[in-house]
Amino acid sequence: MTSVGITAYGAYLPKRRLNRAAIAAANAWMNPALKGMGKGAKAMCNWDEDTVTMAVEAGRDCLTGIDRATVDSVTLASTTLPFADRHNAGIVLAALTLDENSESIDVTATQRAGTTALIKALKAGGNALVLAADHRVAKPGSAQEMQLGDGAAALLLGTEKVIARFLGSHSLARDLVDHYRSANAEYDYNLEERWIRDMGYDLIVPEAAKQALVKAGVAAADIDHFIMPATQNGLDARQAKRIGVKAEAVRSNLNREIGEAGVAHPLLMLVHALEEAQPGQKIMVIGFGQGADVLIFETTDALKQLPKRSGVTGQLAKGAEDNNYQRFLSFNGQIDYEWGIRAERDNRTAQSTAYRKRDSITSFLGGKCTQCGTVQFPKSNVCVNPNCQAIGTQIDHPFADLEAAVKTFTEDNLAYSPNPPLQYGNIGFNEGGNIYMDLTDFDSGTISVGSKVRMVFRIKDFDDKRGFRRYFWKAAPAA
Amino acid sequence: MAGIRDKVAIIGMGCSKFGERWDASPDDLMLEAYTEALADAAIAKEDIQMAWLGVFFDEQNVGKSAIPLSQALRLPNIPVTRVENLCATGTEALRGAVYAVAAGACDIAMALGVEKLKDTGYGGLPERTKGTFEDLWQPNSTAPGSFAQLASAYSAKHGVDMQDLKRAMAHVSWKSHQNGARNPKAHLQSVVDMDKILNAPMVSFPLGLFDCCGVSDGAACAIVTTPEKAREMGFDNPVVVKALQLAASNGVEMSHNSWDGSYTMTTRMAAQRAYAEAGIKDPLKELSMTEVHDCFSITELVVMEDLGLSKEGQGYKDILNGKYDADGEVPCQIDGGLKCFGHPIGASGLRMAYEVYTQINGRAGSRQLKDPVMGLTHNLGGIPNRNVCSVSILGRLNQ
Numbered sequence: 001m002t003s004v005g006i007t008a009y010g011a012y013l014p015k016r017r018l019n020r021a022a023i024a025a026a027n028a029w030m031n032p033a034l035k036g037m038g039k040g041a042k043a044m045c046n047w048d049e050d051t052v053t054m055a056v057e058a059g060r061d062c063l064t065g066i067d068r069a070t071v072d073s074v075t076l077a078s079t080t081l082p083f084a085d086r087h088n089a090g091i092v093l094a095a096l097t098l099d100e101n102s103e104s105i106d107v108t109a110t111q112r113a114g115t116t117a118l119i120k121a122l123k124a125g126g127n128a129l130v131l132a133a134d135h136r137v138a139k140p141g142s143a144q145e146m147q148l149g150d151g152a153a154a155l156l157l158g159t160e161k162v163i164a165r166f167l168g169s170h171s172l173a174r175d176l177v178d179h180y181r182s183a184n185a186e187y188d189y190n191l192e193e194r195w196i197r198d199m200g201y202d203l204i205v206p207e208a209a210k211q212a213l214v215k216a217g218v219a220a221a222d223i224d225h226f227i228m229p230a231t232q233n234g235l236d237a238r239q240a241k242r243i244g245v246k247a248e249a250v251r252s253n254l255n256r257e258i259g260e261a262g263v264a265h266p267l268l269m270l271v272h273a274l275e276e277a278q279p280g281q282k283i284m285v286i287g288f289g290q291g292a293d294v295l296i297f298e299t300t301d302a303l304k305q306l307p308k309r310s311g312v313t314g315q316l317a318k319g320a321e322d323n324n325y326q327r328f329l330s331f332n333g334q335i336d337y338e339w340g341i342r343a344e345r346d347n348r349t350a351q352s353t354a355y356r357k358r359d360s361i362t363s364f365l366g367g368k369c370t371q372c373g374t375v376q377f378p379k380s381n382v383c384v385n386p387n388c389q390a391i392g393t394q395i396d397h398p399f400a401d402l403e404a405a406v407k408t409f410t411e412d413n414l415a416y417s418p419n420p421p422l423q424y425g426n427i428g429f430n431e432g433g434n435i436y437m438d439l440t441d442f443d444s445g446t447i448s449v450g451s452k453v454r455m456v457f458r459i460k461d462f463d464d465k466r467g468f469r470r471y472f473w474k475a476a477p478a479a
Numbered sequence: 480m481a482g483i484r485d486k487v488a489i490i491g492m493g494c495s496k497f498g499e500r501w502d503a504s505p506d507d508l509m510l511e512a513y514t515e516a517l518a519d520a521a522i523a524k525e526d527i528q529m530a531w532l533g534v535f536f537d538e539q540n541v542g543k544s545a546i547p548l549s550q551a552l553r554l555p556n557i558p559v560t561r562v563e564n565l566c567a568t569g570t571e572a573l574r575g576a577v578y579a580v581a582a583g584a585c586d587i588a589m590a591l592g593v594e595k596l597k598d599t600g601y602g603g604l605p606e607r608t609k610g611t612f613e614d615l616w617q618p619n620s621t622a623p624g625s626f627a628q629l630a631s632a633y634s635a636k637h638g639v640d641m642q643d644l645k646r647a648m649a650h651v652s653w654k655s656h657q658n659g660a661r662n663p664k665a666h667l668q669s670v671v672d673m674d675k676i677l678n679a680p681m682v683s684f685p686l687g688l689f690d691c692c693g694v695s696d697g698a699a700c701a702i703v704t705t706p707e708k709a710r711e712m713g714f715d716n717p718v719v720v721k722a723l724q725l726a727a728s729n730g731v732e733m734s735h736n737s738w739d740g741s742y743t744m745t746t747r748m749a750a751q752r753a754y755a756e757a758g759i760k761d762p763l764k765e766l767s768m769t770e771v772h773d774c775f776s777i778t779e780l781v782v783m784e785d786l787g788l789s790k791e792g793q794g795y796k797d798i799l800n801g802k803y804d805a806d807g808e809v810p811c812q813i814d815g816g817l818k819c820f821g822h823p824i825g826a827s828g829l830r831m832a833y834e835v836y837t838q839i840n841g842r843a844g845s846r847q848l849k850d851p852v853m854g855l856t857h858n859l860g861g862i863p864n865r866n867v868c869s870v871s872i873l874g875r876l877n878q
Contacts, residue, residue: 342606345619350611361615376734378616384734408632408740412624412683414603421684424618425628426740426864434736436864438618449635460615472616 004122005162005297008306009271010062010154012054012133013258013315015441017041020146022323027141034146041321042149042259045135047331047418048440048458051078052088053471054152054264055133056095056457060400062129062154065307068096070127071156073103075120077113077132077263079181081106082469091471092131094362095457097398112171114263115287118155119295122166127158134262137332139187147231149259151315153267163306164274164283164297168216172208173291176200193232201235204292206242209284212294213243220244223296224281225273229253229265230288245284257316270297272312279303320443331418342416347463349470359396364455364473366433367394375402375432399455400473403430406451411444427453427475440474452478482756485876486581488709488717489701491520494833497697497821498666505541505595506551508698512826513552513591516700521712524552527702528585530559533572533592535824536607537563539599548591565860566772567725568592569699569828570869574723576703586708592830593698594823603694623691624683625862626775631685632740633781637792641685647795648776649676652689654804655773655812659819661846666693666821690776695821699829701836706876718836721853721872722756724749732864743778743859745868746785753855753870754787762787766809766872767851768838770831772859773816782857783811786870805846813838813846828869831856835873852878 024038045054055076063071074096076089089104107117114132121128133152138144178196181188205228213220226249228236240250251273253260261268266287273283279301287293310318322328329335359365360378367379372388375397383390409425416422423439425447439447440458453475460472493515495508503511517524532548534540541547545559562571569592576588599605604622608614618624630648634641653673659665671689679687709717726749732738750762759765769786773779784794788809789802797803803811814820814834817827835854837843853874860867 341601342621345606347614349615353611354615357612357615374735378612378734380730380734384730386731386735386737408628410624410627410631410683410686412621412627413680414621414682415619415624416606417619422619422624424620424624425631428736432736434732434734434738436617436620436733449631461619470615 003159003162003165004125004157005165006155006274007158007161007163008062008066008156009274009311010058010060010064010309011268011271011312011315012057012061012152013043013319014045014049014054014150015318015320016044016046016322017258017319018044018322018325018328022325023146026325031141034141034143037143037146040256041319043151043261043319044322044328045150045331046441048474049135050082050459051080051133051135052082052091053457053459054135054150055092055131058133058152058154059092059096059129059131061310062156063096064309066156068098071098071102071129072126073121073128074098075105075107075117075128075130077107077117077130078134079108079111079113079263080135081108091362094358095471097363097365111263111289112287112291112293114267115285115293115295116171118267119169119171119293121157127156130155130157132264132267134264136262137187137334140329140334144188144190147255147260149261151258151261151264151268153264153271155267155270161302162300163303164299167218167296167298168212169293169295170208170212170215171291171293172204174204175290176204177290197232197235201230201239201288202242205239205286205288208292208294209243209286212296216296218282218296221246222282223249223284225277225283226250227266227269227273227284228286228288229260229269231255231260268312274299274303275311275313277303327419339416345416346465347461348466349463349468354470361472364398364400365396366399368397369393370395375429377433377435399429399433402455404428404453404455404475406447406449406453406475407434408449409439409447411447423447438474439476441476454478483577483581483723484721484756484758485706485719487577487703487720488706488714488876489703489719489832489836489873490709490712490714490717491516491522491702492700492833492836493519494664494699494830495697496664497695497823497830499597500696501597503696505547505593508595508696509548509551509591509593512698512700516702520702522587522702525555526587527554527557527589528587529557529576529579530554530589530591531572531575532559532561533563533568533590533825533829534561535563535565535568535594536596536599536605539605540595541593564867566774566824567828567858567860567867567869568825569830570856570858570871571828573701573829573832573871574725576701577720577723580703580705587702587704589700589702590829591698591700592826592828594825595696596694596823597696620862621683623686623775625864626778627683627686628740629781629863630777633777636739636741639795644795645677645685647780647798648690649673650798651773651776651779652676652818655816655818658805658813658846659815662815662820665815665819666695667815667819686775686777692774692817693819693821695823697821697823697826697830699826699833701829701832716875716877718839718873719876721874722753723871724753724756724869726752726868728861728865728867740863742781743785743863743866743868745866746782746857746859749868749870750786753872757872759872763809766853766855768813768835768848768854769809769811769857770814770816770834770854771811771857773812773818774822774859778859779811779816782859786855786857810848813843813848828856828858832871832873839873839875
């Protein structure tokens with residue numbers, strides 16, 4: 001029996017939860033069927049979040065209490081990577097301050113990308129960080145718009161302090177086109193649900209699951225947690241029954257709380273299961289998409305010793321209700337508002353500067369003066385402490401996880417922001433150091449001097465002219 | 480002690496009408512200020528030996544270099560230098576001319592500042608890059624948003640309820656409108672009541688529309704020489720430069736936690752140096768007037784403390800008590816200030832000097848103060864986190 005398995009987990013869900021009733025109210029005039037789907041909410045990215053930023057946050061959650069130097073590979077799975085040709089996992093790796101001498105890869109082009117990446121990493125061995133994130137945008141008024149949500153999950157693999165042992169898996173590729181998105185298409189094209197159920201899930205999932213059970217040496221009836229994302233109601237229970245898994249093992253697919261987070265979803269559900277499972281329980285995870293991946297795990301006693309983290313449970317609790325469908329459309333570029341002359345600013349990135357300063361900008365490393373101990377951002381040649389001013393004495397000092405609070409702030413209606421008012425201010429770090437920076441995720445009117453903040457990796461600016469986006473860190477509410 | 484005190488006299492000043500000068504180009508504005516200054520000094524173009532041009536937004540204004548000034552006035556190929564130091568640009572132009580005369584490099588020098596903001600297409604100041612590295616991490620802030628930071632920190636530090644602070648800020652603007660109404664060259668010449676100020680739309684919390692200064696076109700000009708030369712020219716007791724100081728941020732406010740965000744550090748430094756240079760022991764008693772950088776009402780409020788005219792944490796009370804009103808202890812912005820005279824950036828420092836000069840010479844018409852002897856000008860260029868502060872003190876040679 002293999003000793004490899006999951007050693008830690010993490011999750012991230014955008015704070016905003018858009019009520020489906022708000023979507024239905026806006027669109028039912030043209031698609032009355034939406035009314036029947038108008039229950040619950042979907043997690044939606046803020047304007048400054050994308051697959052990369054969510055993956056970074058899930059990764060940070062997963063790496064709570066873990067020495068980052070021990071991570072030796074990073075996999076980022078998604079069908080909504082912000083860059084079609086730029087190493088997305090490399091951005092995540094740098095933001096997480098992982099060793100750049102690590103293997104890293106983007107896995108994409110199927111809803112199975114997350115489960116496939118997980119199987120590959122488990123089989124490859126090593127302390128692999130597997131991240132899955134999706135920010136799928138659906139056509140306004142479509143059923144998918146109601147169903148899809150945004151989120152990210154992270155799993156750290158290894159052979160020591162394993163919390164869930166990998167018992168076996170099976171992958172099956174069969175080109176049943178339940179939906180597709182062509183290389184340059186904006187939206188998915190979806191096929192008929194009944195056909196997908198009858199010829200897709202019903203035939204492919206049990207077949208793959210049975211083979212996985214054989215390989216793992218596990219009986220279907222012994223599965224305690226059955227994980228199968230699906231937007232069709234009851235499809236998960238139906239497959240559990242066809243496989244022989246007991247009905248009570250079928251886990252909530254979280255669709256009502258956050259929607260279906262694509263590639264991230266099976267991993268999110270797995271993280272959720274690990275949070276609630278007892279040691280010695282067996283978990284089956286199914287990823288579906290032009291075939292199926294099935295993985296089987298067994299939790300260990302180490303499960304309860306994992307240091308506390310946010311996880312899916314924590315992220316579910318952090319949600320804030322949103323009823324503004326128009327804003328949701330705008331965040332996703334689906335409505336072309338008049339933003340005024342200030343939105344015309346040219347956000348060209350000087351790539352040579354960004355590269356030279358990548359430790360500051362992406363990895364959020366400031367400086368610490370070895371002579372006087374002053375912590376400062378950005379790291380500079382001459383110490384900023386008026387009583388020190390030593391030259392060349394600063395060593396890298398990570399800022400991402402430092403405790404901090406608002407010293408000064410404004411909510412600016414004049415500045416351009418995709419979610420006005422633009423919030424920014426001076427952030428004082430408990431350890432020392434001050435940064436004049438953007439705030440994010442604060443509801444208007446809730447910021448005050450002394451508000452505790454947490455640093456989060458976000459999109460700083462979009463350069464629409466050149467199809468680029470740049471990232472930096474922002475101050476979000478600490479709790 | 481080395482310094483500039485009493486070494487340079489101002490013998491002529493001019494200032495264009497400030498405002499939305501849709502029909503005027505920078506050339507027209509420069510000529511307007513220059514013509515007045517030249518007539519005031521009673522000299523000819525050929526008497527000017529060196530010149531400094533202050534322009535902030537070069538790309539959207541007259542372009543780079545000092546050539547636009549040389550060309551607009553057809554100066555006889557004399558040395559002309561363009562300076563830029565954010566909102567202290569006008570004072571920097573003056574500093575160049577004053578230093579040239581003090582150094583003995585020339586007898587007569589001219590400083591001219593001009594800004595044509597209403598060709599930028601913006602209400603408020605236009606968007607601009609902060610530098611290739613800074614753009615990667617600093618907020619895409621606006622001027623009001625950056626200065627609004629002062630209010631949040633001041634309110635928290637001194638335990639002043641934001642509504643009380645808002646009233647003091649409103650009084651700052653109310654007072655400047657009162658003053659501006661008596662200045663025919665001012666951009667905004669109407670009085671505004673407190674309710675209207677307090678209920679104005681929010682621009683950048685907690686700054687409302689009337690907490691923000693005007694965005695104007697304009698130019699101002701000074702002609703300087705030595706006191707000796709001035710006497711030869713018939714100026715018996717000219718207005719002279721008592722002090723001219725500058726303090727530039729070095730990153731402490733940006734990166735070091737010692738600054739709490741509630742005041743402007745450079746103002747404190749520049750003011751102390753200027754008082755020392757001018758030999759001022761008690762600014763409250765010795766200064767007849769101040770023209771400070773009221774880009775936003777909160778700036779003027781904290782600057783009253785930073786200049787040592789109000790005690791720390793008490794400025795808002797002094798303001799509400801009328802200490803800086805036209806009939807107060809030390810009138811501030813008797814010409815309407817940036818708020819109402821307007822703020823064509825490159826010209827503003829020289830405009831402030833123009834008002835002090837005009838007041839000391841007793842030519843301020845209906846807004847004339849009684850026997851002013853010494854006045855202070857103050858510019859704060861940039862944002863509270865990162866700025867250049869200039870302080871000048873002007874007074875009679877023999878007072």
